[in-house]
Amino acid sequence: QKEVEQDPGPLSVPEGAIVSLNCTYSNSAFQYFMWYRQYSRKGPELLMYTYSSGNKEDGRFTAQVDKSSKYISLFIRDSQPSDSATYLCAMSASWSSASKIIFGSGTRLSIRP
Amino acid sequence: EPEVTQTPSHQVTQMGQEVILRCVPISNHLYFYWYRQILGQKVEFLVSFYNNEISEKSEIFDDQFSVERPDGSNFTLKIRSTKLEDSAMYFCASSAAKVNTEAFFGQGTRLTVV
Structure with missing residues (x-):
């Protein structure tokens, strides 16, 4: 089993929609969870990070971590x-x-x- | 806004040649990293560097790779004898500290081995 799994997409939605992006992981030692955004031919740019389980909101972005399910999500509103x-x-x-x-x-x- | 800068943006080299990829981290940062991303694949950790020595390295970072901070501002990745499979985007990153700080990534150097 891969340490981190993420659906590669592509995902196409209309402007204004709520987007849900997800990852699962297998290593229960992971404590620190991040979402990066990468534009074509650019380096990764940190969007959000969270420690352990819970939610974190920043503007239109919400990061969610469920350690019991080993599942993390990023929601983009509007x-x-x-x-x-x-x-x-x-x-x-x-x-x-x-x-x-x-x-x-x-x-x-x-x-x- | 401070940023990590990498040169060159694109390097083409012949198999077996040595290449040096250069990075200028953000000036007050103390921790430095190299990652690579083979086309269509994940960003993979190569090595972290602090206080003039390697802190951690992955299994990818074998004897053909080395890192150096030659002059207090540059941070370099040397690949001694390039192979076709070394073709990738190489990202340098830096952070101010090891705990609770963001790692800032450069724009990357695209290495093509022919």
């Missing part, structure tokens, strides 16, 4: 064409955003105007 990118879930075992990070394969998202 999606905009500028949200079109590849979204990478990522996680780490240490209480750090900067140690070895395990990435998902990324979900390509397209928001149709």
